[in-house]
Amino acid sequence: MHVKWYSIILLVILASPVPIKFMFSSDSQTPIQHSNAILADVPFFVRGPTVNMVTNESALIFWRTDGLANATVWYGLNESVIETVANTTLDTDHRVRLNGLNIDSKYFYKVSSNNIESPLYHFRTAPADGDDVKMIVIGDNRPTTISYLQPEEFKQMAQMIIDEEPHIILMTGDYVLDVSDNHETNLAGWAAFTNISDSMGHYAPIYAVVGNHDTGAKTGTLKLEYFFDAFEQYDEPSTYFSFDYAGAHYILLDTEEQNNEGRITGDQYTWLVNDLESTDSPIKYVFGHRPMYPLSHLGDSIDSNPEERIRLQQLFEDNNVTAFICGHDHLFNRLTVNGVVHIITGGGGAPVYNTQWGGAYFHYVRIDMNYNHLNISSIMLTGAIGHNYQLPYTGPLEIELRAIWNGSSNQPNTLPEIYFSEVPSQQYYSWDSEENQTELTGLPNVNGQHTLEVYALDSDDVWYYERFVFTTVGGVTTTPEQVPIIVDPLVLGGIAVAGVAVVLILLYRRRK
Ligand SMILES: [Fe+2]
Incomplete structure (x- = not known):
């Protein structure tokens, strides 16, 4: 059998008019040779x-070969892909731009280097501003202990995402376990990731923020070259940038700046302010790795600097940001704060976090949108919808608690974080049903259980109410006061008279 196999290869080599390169299939490690035929991976x-960087009329096709090669892209509106763009310059990294594409159209394409062709793939050009777009967001897919192996859940969801045929894919960070001082280990870890991310990237452009596991910060020096290599960008590589797609504005932030982890500050904040002022898009998404209102990574996220978080929230409100979408906490959560939707989507494959707030399931987020309507869903491994939220929002005003769990024990004066889904026209807080206050104060000083009642008036003059229960520990312990028993003199007199009467009756009976 082997003799027969090698004989065939030898005959092909001798008969071939062009140089033939020997390669190994990724699955079987069996030597195979390729000529002009369409081949598998x-x-x-x-x-x-x-x-990459798909617009309503252009796209950039990227691929890398393991040796110098020329580059040709075949593309078209059907599988015959008759149009070509070629680059005869020999290189290993190939970037070929397709221009003059039709708006909102499905294009098929394949690439060729040195007569070796890729399989046929397809993508969608951007729709007109405000028309229907499907976006997928996924993050925190990183492995747990073996840096080369990506979680099976991530592989499974990558295929689900391909099947969704989204226009655009966003990723919210933590793609690899770690970036160390060992270059070979880093290459292997990132190759394991890009094998899967590229499988999605065959079909839709991917934009990504950097996560704390992706930077190499623990080595003392940021090693962002692996992150930059994994994702194509518009111009010079940057960890924060923005772009427009189908009339929506996308801002990607870097929560991992060295020595400023968990902060949006300095030049980046100045850039963000200017960027938001420069867009008039009715849909604005901001992406980052660490949440502003974490559920698990408390004090390890943008909440670590309360003043800066307030400043960022206010900036988003002032500029009508639609949603801030992040990861870092390995769960799904949606919290609306003063009209700004905050989504944590960290269920891409790393072990999920169990918190009191739920959402501990593997998932990605699907957002179907146009200028009139946003439909946001978390999609579980089964394909079931875990959570759905739509804009414009028509439900009741939401009063949500963060940072301190309802029912948990805390020190006196610890301040629960209460958020409203819209800015209430009035709000009141009451500890232990005492007089309403307009300002929220911390847990009462007296040890034991306390209730916090929160009232909020919405823009339609409807009151909403939530009640939370907390326990104070480490405060003052009180003993019940000795209350004197006060008895009415008339009652006392009555009792005395009755007692005398009973005694007289008993004496009378004994005499008889
Ligand atoms: Fe993280």
Whole structure:
């Protein structure tokens, strides 16, 4: 059998008019040779091809070969892909731009280097501003202990996302376990990730923020080259940038700046203010890795600097930001604060976090949107919808508690975080049903259980109410006061008279 197999290869080599390269299939490690035929995934294509920076008329196709090669892209509106763009310059990284594409159309494409062709893929060009767009968001897919192996859940969801045929994919950070001082280990870890991310990138452009596991910060020096290599960007690589797609504005932030982890500050904050002022898009998304209102990573997120969090929230409110979407906490959560939707989507494959707030399931987020309507869903591994939220929002005003769990024990004066889904026209707080206050104060000083009642008036003059229960520990312990028993003199007199009467009756009976 082997003799027969090698004989065939030898005959092909001798008969071939063009140089033939030997490669190994990724699955079987069996030597195979390729000529002009369309082939399955082969190591000759080290990366991609992926579709990047798609607009309503253009796209950039990227791929990497494991040796110098020329580059051609075949593309078209059907599988015959008759149009071509070629680059004869020999290189290993190939970036070929397709221009003059039709708006909101499904394009098929394949690439070729040195006569070796990729499989056929497809992508969608952007719709007109405000038309229907499907966006997918996924994050925190990182492995747990073995840096090369990506979680099976991530692989499974990558295929689900491909099947969704989204226009655009966003990723919210923590793609690898770690970036160390060992270059070879880093390459292997990132290759395991890009093998999967590129499988999605064949079909839709991916934009990504950097996570704390992706920077190499623990080594003392940021090693962002692996992150930059994994995702194509518009211009010079940057960890924060923005772009427009189908009339929506997308801002990607860096919560991992060295020595400023968990902060949006300095030049980046100045840039963010200017960027928000420069757009008039009715839909504005901001992405970052660490949450503003974490559920698990308390004090390890943007909440670590309360003043800056307030400043950022206010900036989002002032500029009508639609949603801030992040990861870091391995769960799903949606919290609306003063009209700004905050989504934590950290269920991409790393072990999920169990908190009192729920949402501990593997998932990605699907957002179907146009200028009139946003439909936001978390999609579980089963395909079931875990949570759904729609804009414009028509439900009741939401009063939510964060940072301190309802029912938990805390020191006196610890301040629960209460958030409203819209800015209430009036709000009141009452500890232990005492007089309403307009300002929220911390837990009462007396040890034991306390209730906090929160009232909020919405823009339609409807009152909403929530009641939370907390326990104070470490405060003052009180003993019940000795209350003197006060008895009415008339009652006392009556009792005395009755007693005398009973005695007289008893004496009378004894005499008889
Ligand atoms: Fe993280």
